[in-house]
Amino acid sequence: MFAAAKCDVGKLRKTNQDSVYCSMEPVGDLPNLFIVADGMGGHLAGEHASSEAVQFFVQEVAEKSFKEDSIVKLLREGVESANRYVYKLSKQSSAWTGMGTTFVAAVIMEDTLFCVNVGDSRLYLVQADGQGGVGLKKLTIDHSVVEELVQKGEITEEEARVHPQKNVITRAVGIEEQVSVDAFEIPLTGILRVLLCSDGLSNMVEDTELLRLLGTTVPSSQDEIEGLAEQLIDRANGNGGYDNISVILIDLWKEGAQHA
Template identity: 45%
Template sequence: MENAWHTHKGRVRDHNEDSVGLFESEDGVPVAVVADGMGGHQAGDVASQSVVRIIKEELHHLKRDMDTEKIRKLTLRAVAKANHEVYEMASNNSKLQGMGTTTITAVLGDDEIVLSHIGDSRAYLLHEDGLYQLTEDHSLVNVLKKHGEITEEEAKVHPQRNVIVRAVGTNDEVEPDIIVTPWYEGDILMICSDGLSNMVEVDEVGIVLTANLPLSKKADLLLERALEAGGTDNISVILIKHDGSIQSTN
């Protein structure tokens, strides 16, 4: 599988609290992780970096022949362990109190993707020139939209648009959304932090992803678009293209 990624502090923040992970299990199963930390400098860094590290450790033993339910259970266990460790660190260190992170983890098989999602980082799948959002934001504005209290346009400028209602490390337990989706040769999975999805309209993302360009150039363009739009937050994006092989390549 071909892949490309970026993580960038943006134009406004003085440091990057996002962390990304792109690795393979010992049996060659590709895994991608994006975590968007919160809690200020040091705390957000610690939270996001810890989640990526623990998920990598916990999913190291993924096997190619595992069924969906087994992958789901292992992913849930990995996120639960990450949540426990971040919560304990925040509870026992006054400098880290209040820290947390979003997380989105993708386990990539030959014919399906298993996603674990908490927070407002997002996953999209490009399939036959259609771009589909696979995740639902765990954010206050999304709750308000679902209840018909605000419109999509109002959500974009809402003063509490950055408030997350579910995150890793802020409570002793957390429940991820698990999304299982088929994917096919030629499809592209994109996972990103809200520093990209809040800055670049989905139509523009679709234009970039369907362009006749190398995957690395598409990742470059998405980062450029987010920076051109203001880059008000940290920006992270991972692109993975299904090239007919489970083996990932850089």
């Protein structure tokens, strides 16, 4: 398994409010840990929210064991604790009022992927389709105004990409004292790659283009997966780079191909 994390300010923003965490080494009892957080708020508040949420979450899960409880429960409770922490911080300074952050985290253990998310940062799966081809699946569901409209059938996915409210999220870490966290636990059968990203990538690079980039090259080294992650950043910037861009790319091609 190879993994690469890249975070770029983009072409228009002056500050970077995204935070990423990528560890192939154990974090407490967890064998690995991958996080993307996209902060929001006033000047520097978004950067503070995302970095504080990530740091607190990592410390929280590192100090607890999942041996008696499930990994999903550990991750969900970690996000809930980080939410309370960021919410309390937001009350300590007027400069931090209303700050918050999206949050998507993943752990890969043996033959299972565990994921939690809040907001519109995403986790994608590149997976074998059983017929010799490769497909792209968005595992997480955006907590956003446009996603709710899509789910109701009021707008299409294509219309959502250009909707004037596409950046309005309905759930975030730190905005309220409590937060609802989505959680997923899925087998790795047929999964070739895992992509975590902020909307600075997903808004700038369409799914068809993501699949073209991720579904045709088979990395055989850490350098190659690093290069592929950099290509994603370059493509987002090439398409406008309107926002900060964060990418964590995890390559499971060999492992996934054995089960395809």
